[in-house]
Amino acid sequence: MQTVTVELGERSYPIHIGGGLLRQPQLLAPVLGRRDAVIVTNDVVGPLYLAAAREACGGRCRAEVVLPDGEAHKTMATIGRVLDGLVAARAGRDAVIVALGGGVVGDIAGFAAAIYQRGIDFIQVPTTLLAQVDSSVGGKTGVNHPGGKNLVGAFHQPRLVLADTDTLATLPPREYAAGLAEVVKYGLIADAPFFDWLEAQHEALLARDAATVAAAIRRCCELKAAIVGEDEREADRRALLNLGHTFGHAIEVRAGYGEWLHGEAVAAGMVMAARFSARLGLLDRAVPARVETLLAAMGLPCVAPADDADGFLTAMNMDKKVLAGRLRLVLLDRIGAARLTADFPGGELEAFLREQLAA
Amino acid sequence: MQTVTVELGERSYPIHIGGGLLRQPQLLAPVLGRRDAVIVTNDVVGPLYLAAAREACGGRCRAEVVLPDGEAHKTMATIGRVLDGLVAARAGRDAVIVALGGGVVGDIAGFAAAIYQRGIDFIQVPTTLLAQVDSSVGGKTGVNHPGGKNLVGAFHQPRLVLADTDTLATLPPREYAAGLAEVVKYGLIADAPFFDWLEAQHEALLARDAATVAAAIRRCCELKAAIVGEDEREADRRALLNLGHTFGHAIEVRAGYGEWLHGEAVAAGMVMAARFSARLGLLDRAVPARVETLLAAMGLPCVAPADDADGFLTAMNMDKKVLAGRLRLVLLDRIGAARLTADFPGGELEAFLREQLAA
Numbered sequence: 001m002q003t004v005t006v007e008l009g010e011r012s013y014p015i016h017i018g019g020g021l022l023r024q025p026q027l028l029a030p031v032l033g034r035r036d037a038v039i040v041t042n043d044v045v046g047p048l049y050l051a052a053a054r055e056a057c058g059g060r061c062r063a064e065v066v067l068p069d070g071e072a073h074k075t076m077a078t079i080g081r082v083l084d085g086l087v088a089a090r091a092g093r094d095a096v097i098v099a100l101g102g103g104v105v106g107d108i109a110g111f112a113a114a115i116y117q118r119g120i121d122f123i124q125v126p127t128t129l130l131a132q133v134d135s136s137v138g139g140k141t142g143v144n145h146p147g148g149k150n151l152v153g154a155f156h157q158p159r160l161v162l163a164d165t166d167t168l169a170t171l172p173p174r175e176y177a178a179g180l181a182e183v184v185k186y187g188l189i190a191d192a193p194f195f196d197w198l199e200a201q202h203e204a205l206l207a208r209d210a211a212t213v214a215a216a217i218r219r220c221c222e223l224k225a226a227i228v229g230e231d232e233r234e235a236d237r238r239a240l241l242n243l244g245h246t247f248g249h250a251i252e253v254r255a256g257y258g259e260w261l262h263g264e265a266v267a268a269g270m271v272m273a274a275r276f277s278a279r280l281g282l283l284d285r286a287v288p289a290r291v292e293t294l295l296a297a298m299g300l301p302c303v304a305p306a307d308d309a310d311g312f313l314t315a316m317n318m319d320k321k322v323l324a325g326r327l328r329l330v331l332l333d334r335i336g337a338a339r340l341t342a343d344f345p346g347g348e349l350e351a352f353l354r355e356q357l358a359a
Numbered sequence: 360m361q362t363v364t365v366e367l368g369e370r371s372y373p374i375h376i377g378g379g380l381l382r383q384p385q386l387l388a389p390v391l392g393r394r395d396a397v398i399v400t401n402d403v404v405g406p407l408y409l410a411a412a413r414e415a416c417g418g419r420c421r422a423e424v425v426l427p428d429g430e431a432h433k434t435m436a437t438i439g440r441v442l443d444g445l446v447a448a449r450a451g452r453d454a455v456i457v458a459l460g461g462g463v464v465g466d467i468a469g470f471a472a473a474i475y476q477r478g479i480d481f482i483q484v485p486t487t488l489l490a491q492v493d494s495s496v497g498g499k500t501g502v503n504h505p506g507g508k509n510l511v512g513a514f515h516q517p518r519l520v521l522a523d524t525d526t527l528a529t530l531p532p533r534e535y536a537a538g539l540a541e542v543v544k545y546g547l548i549a550d551a552p553f554f555d556w557l558e559a560q561h562e563a564l565l566a567r568d569a570a571t572v573a574a575a576i577r578r579c580c581e582l583k584a585a586i587v588g589e590d591e592r593e594a595d596r597r598a599l600l601n602l603g604h605t606f607g608h609a610i611e612v613r614a615g616y617g618e619w620l621h622g623e624a625v626a627a628g629m630v631m632a633a634r635f636s637a638r639l640g641l642l643d644r645a646v647p648a649r650v651e652t653l654l655a656a657m658g659l660p661c662v663a664p665a666d667d668a669d670g671f672l673t674a675m676n677m678d679k680k681v682l683a684g685r686l687r688l689v690l691l692d693r694i695g696a697a698r699l700t701a702d703f704p705g706g707e708l709e710a711f712l713r714e715q716l717a718a
Contacts, residue, residue, distance in 0.1 A: 076435065076438075076439055080435060083435075083510070083511055084506075087505075087507070088506075111474075115501075116510070116511060118501060118512045119514065119592075140477070146446075148446065151442070151446065152442055152475060153476075154513065155477050155478065325453075
């Protein structure tokens with residue numbers, strides 16, 4: 001087991017990474033103590049790992065809330081179901097929510113923890129690669145609104161993240177690849193040697209070689225912990241974690257939530273961000289192809305569906321980072337270095353989108 | 360104009376108290392600057408003060424959300440309406456919500472501000488006495504759940520509180536008296552000389568004498584600011600502000616939300632808390648009658664409706680402070696000194712309720 005710490009003063013917490021962690025109740029015990037736990041999961045992960053998670057809670061589990069699977073259910077209505085479950089379980093202020101599942105479960109359960117009784121503790125037990133490398137760390141919680149993705153939510157840090165890499169064994173290939181997109185993102189925005197390593201190791205990663213996967217998760221968590229420790233509320237540097245996300249959110253919204261996996265949309269979005277960076281002269285022209293080659297080798301889609309450029313741009317502008325402001329994008333200066341900027345001609349973006357989205 | 364400051368480090372904020380404040384846009388300008396404002400109000404307050412509030416925003420008001428009046432609408436569904444309104448107005452991360460109304464509007468608008476885009480700024484413009492002396496200060500926001508009052512919410516401090524005492528002129532007598540109940544509460548829990556002053560000034564207060572009312576609001580805000588500055592998240596001392604509230608919540612729930620005004624239920628609840636304190640030998644036996652006399656003189660109900668003691672106790676136990684724990688009550692040691700305690704025989708409380716609630 002490896003442990004990475006997110007340093008946030010009295011709200012600091014450990015991320016434990018490794019195999020067999022759900023079989024070790026002593027890992028959750030420091031948080032649970034004698035408090036009541038309520039596990040929140042979904043109907044895909046539940047049948048696989050709910051029994052193990054209950055064991056991991058060492059007799060503290062008082063109730064479970066099993067949600068329908070999928071981004072389409074990441075709504076206020078589902079939050080209502082979790083709150084109802086907490087009330088039915090008579091969960092008190094010192095109860096602890098255990099989020100067992102992927103990014104959607106973590107976002108929902110974390111948000112419910114943020115607002116139940118004005119905030120109770122929660123533990124992330126991510127079971128997808130995407131959640132283990134990215135979404136379970138950093139305290140962003142929330143749900144979608146018809147007006148935009150993650151438009152409603154809270155910053156609410158977990159007390160502990162338990163990333164049991166054994167749970168990745170049951171992950172469908174498409175979901176696994178979607179997680180690799182976020183792994184590549186960390187190399188692109190913050191760590192060129194890690195990007196090189198990913199190029200060298202992509203076959204071992206795809207084969208889910210345990211040591212290689214654990215090393216990748218650890219590096220992503222280290223990078224994310226450093227960024228979150230520096231800029232918890234995304235005043236500045238944390239925004240770089242959104243590389244590919246504004247393009248990607250538009251892909252997701254235009255296709256309808258749930259058609260594209262989040263990581264898939266981020267992959268195609270990162271390729272667009274790299275190409276646009278090169279078009280603006282920020283980035284070496286050879287880099288976009290290198291990014292695309294790695295993502296494609298990981299089985300990820302690199303091309304957004306043919307679309308109407310105006311409609312796509314409108315969707316990009318619905319991103320919550322843009323509302324009432326000028327569209328800002330995370331662009332690449334080189335592999336390992338990114339910037340958040342609104343400093344590009346709007347006409348350039350429109351021309352770029354027309355070219356990229358042509359049928 | 361008088362100003363009281365809530366000291367919370369970088370989240371400190373001023374409470375301005377006085378007449379004619381809505382006619383002074385320079386008071387909101389330090390927060391609004393060139394940002395967009397969205398006013399949230401209800402269909403009773405809106406027709407009276409929305410135009411003035413728009414003026415006070417000095418041209419920054421981009422949209423208004425007008426909610427139905429009343430505690431019955433303090434629900435997640437109403438939060439959804441406010442969020443929809445923010446999206447429709449394309450409110451960005453730097454938008455500011457202006458809560459114009461009583462405690463319900465402030466709780467709803469503040470909670471919407473807490474969760475829209477993971478938290479945006481808001482300003483409280485309380486227009487009821489209860490909101491000016493109590494609920495607009497301190498950052499408690501939230502809504503009710505069928506399982507309990509204020510069961511869902513967030514701690515989210517306003518950037519500014521603007522208590523224009525001119526707005527009290529239009530307050531119906533019953534609402535005004537309900538606010539006086541919270542004023543009396545501050546004397547009971549923290550300031551015996553203030554309680555004496557209220558006894559001496561109760562006629563001037565009831566007549567809404569401007570200087571007397573402003574002095575009472577100021578003292579309540581000073582006391583609340585001190586308590587919140589010490590214990591923002593109610594780990595300890597802040598709980599004393601709930602004097603009468605556990606009894607009162609049960610009265611509200613048993614009668615159906617909206618039948619009793621919150622302040623009315625708190626008045627009857629404080630009388631019950633005082634009587635129970637005396638019964639336990641904590642409080643001088645002469646005090647409950649003194650409390651009742653003052654509240655009655657202010658036009659407040661001092662007696663809970665005849666009720667089934669078991670059902671009432673169940674409702675008390677549904678209070679969110681109790682879920683999964685032992686029932687704790689704020690009890691009085693003397694006028695000006697209270698304590699939160701679970702240290703009383705359960706049988707005593709049951710016997711007390713049977714006696715108090717007998718038809």
